[in-house]
Amino acid sequence: MTDSLVLPLNRTCPYAPPPEHIRLQQEPVTRVTLPDGSQAWALSRLEDIRAMLTDPRFSSDRQREGFPLQPPARRTGTPVRQSMIGLDPPEHGEARRAVVGEFTVRRMTALRPRIQQIVDEHVDAMLAGPRPADLVPALALPVPSLVICELLGVPYTDHDFFQSRSANLLNRSIPADERYAAANEIREYMAALIVEKEKQPADDLLSRQLAKGADREDLAGLGFLLLLAGHETTGNMISLGVMTLLERPPALAAMKEDPTVTPEVVEELLRYFTIAEFVTSRVATEDVEIGGALIRAGEGVITLGNAANRDPAAFTDADTFDIRRGARHHIAFGFGPHQCLGQNLARLELQIVFDTLFARIPGLKLATTTDELSFKNDSTVYGLHSLPVTW
Numbered sequence: 001m002t003d004s005l006v007l008p009l010n011r012t013c014p015y016a017p018p019p020e021h022i023r024l025q026q027e028p029v030t031r032v033t034l035p036d037g038s039q040a041w042a043l044s045r046l047e048d049i050r051a052m053l054t055d056p057r058f059s060s061d062r063q064r065e066g067f068p069l070q071p072p073a074r075r076t077g078t079p080v081r082q083s084m085i086g087l088d089p090p091e092h093g094e095a096r097r098a099v100v101g102e103f104t105v106r107r108m109t110a111l112r113p114r115i116q117q118i119v120d121e122h123v124d125a126m127l128a129g130p131r132p133a134d135l136v137p138a139l140a141l142p143v144p145s146l147v148i149c150e151l152l153g154v155p156y157t158d159h160d161f162f163q164s165r166s167a168n169l170l171n172r173s174i175p176a177d178e179r180y181a182a183a184n185e186i187r188e189y190m191a192a193l194i195v196e197k198e199k200q201p202a203d204d205l206l207s208r209q210l211a212k213g214a215d216r217e218d219l220a221g222l223g224f225l226l227l228l229a230g231h232e233t234t235g236n237m238i239s240l241g242v243m244t245l246l247e248r249p250p251a252l253a254a255m256k257e258d259p260t261v262t263p264e265v266v267e268e269l270l271r272y273f274t275i276a277e278f279v280t281s282r283v284a285t286e287d288v289e290i291g292g293a294l295i296r297a298g299e300g301v302i303t304l305g306n307a308a309n310r311d312p313a314a315f316t317d318a319d320t321f322d323i324r325r326g327a328r329h330h331i332a333f334g335f336g337p338h339q340c341l342g343q344n345l346a347r348l349e350l351q352i353v354f355d356t357l358f359a360r361i362p363g364l365k366l367a368t369t370t371d372e373l374s375f376k377n378d379s380t381v382y383g384l385h386s387l388p389v390t391w
């Protein structure tokens with residue numbers, strides 16, 4: 001038995017990692033207990049996490065024995081074929097290369113007018129609707145959801161279905177079999193959609209991958225990953241970002257005065273919240289020394305990315321929200337070979353939403369206090385359940 005700290009802990013302050021995660025920076029590579037009683041290592045220093053994420057002796061295979069904080073599939077069901085996020089070399093490189101061309105800066109820039117149009121339509125609807133409005137269903141969730149649907153070729157009319165299943169899948173407080181069922185439903189939905197695309201190809205990512213000869217099951221896995229990663233994450237960053245900026249008038253004023261500041265604001269928001277910190281966890285395949293500790297083959301490593309993005313060795317005055325700090329070396333999108341494939345898209349969506357929303361509704365304000373807001377403290381992806389705003 002061990003009396004080591006049980007991690008991960010839920011956030012208690014909306015703007016900060018759990019204090020215990022920060023305290024671990026004094027003991028940056030340390031043994032912890034996971035909620036299922038198993039043991040793992042926790043890393044809380046930026047340098048150590050970067051070293052681990054670029055070391056091929058750590059595996060991303062979520063179904064491998066010892067992988068920490070396993071998603072529900074392995075615990076309750078038969079193993080499923082993994083999508084790129086769970087693959088190691090050489091399969092990972094092949095899977096990523098097959099689709100990376102869809103996410104280049106150039107491809108994303110070409111999407112700008114359509115994203116702008118989607119944002120404008122949602123702001124129009126907000127302005128025409130009642131006050132206060134809930135920003136999450138009015139703007140934060142539908143914008144990235146619509147964008148990823150159009151890119152993939154998923155009918156947006158099905159959004160209630162996949163948004164609710166995604167939220168369940170990511171909710172750590174829901175029993176594993178329910179989360180597994182949610183994942184299966186999305187997987188089956190994707191498989192059926194791919195059959196449709198085969199019959200009736202269109203100008204979308206799924207059809208293009210089919211035309212290139214993609215394996216159907218792999219493509220269903222890719223579609224699942226992109227649909228999930230493409231809307232939950234960015235949607236949460238939109239609502240957290242709006243909340244943060246409304247509470248920090250000088251930062252908001254600086255951004256409104258000079259739109260070239262917006263990308264810096266986005267980077268600082270990504271660092272400050274680090275909403276998907278545990279997805280970069282890994283399992284060692286050989287004995288490896290990290291930060292002076294010996295991690296043995298088969299042992300899991302969880303990454304406290306939110307704490308690492310406040311590592312005093314990497315960020316001066318790290319707890320301060322500072323849009324001028326130059327935060328781009330944060331690891332909110334991960335690091336190394338699995339670094340977020342959709343980061344250019346996420347950045348673009350966040351920039352367009354912030355620039356448009358604050359310009360078009362200059363009197364926007366929170367319709368409640370931060371104390372009353374409901375945060376996704378127990379979700380794999382941190383965020384807000386709702387954000388009442390008025391103007």
Ligand code: HEM
Nearest residue numbers: 084085229230233234279280332333334338340341342346
């Ligand atoms: C603010 C929004 C986002 C955040 C914070 C975020 C965060 C992350 C992180 C931390 C990883 C690394 C996972 C690992 O190392 O195992 C990752 C990977 C990934 N993300 Fe994102 N993401 C965001 C938006 C998106 C979007 C919009 C898409 C798709 C359109 C996307 C698609 C992916 C994919 C496919 C991977 C796996 C890449 C690989 O395994 O090679 N993400 N993301």
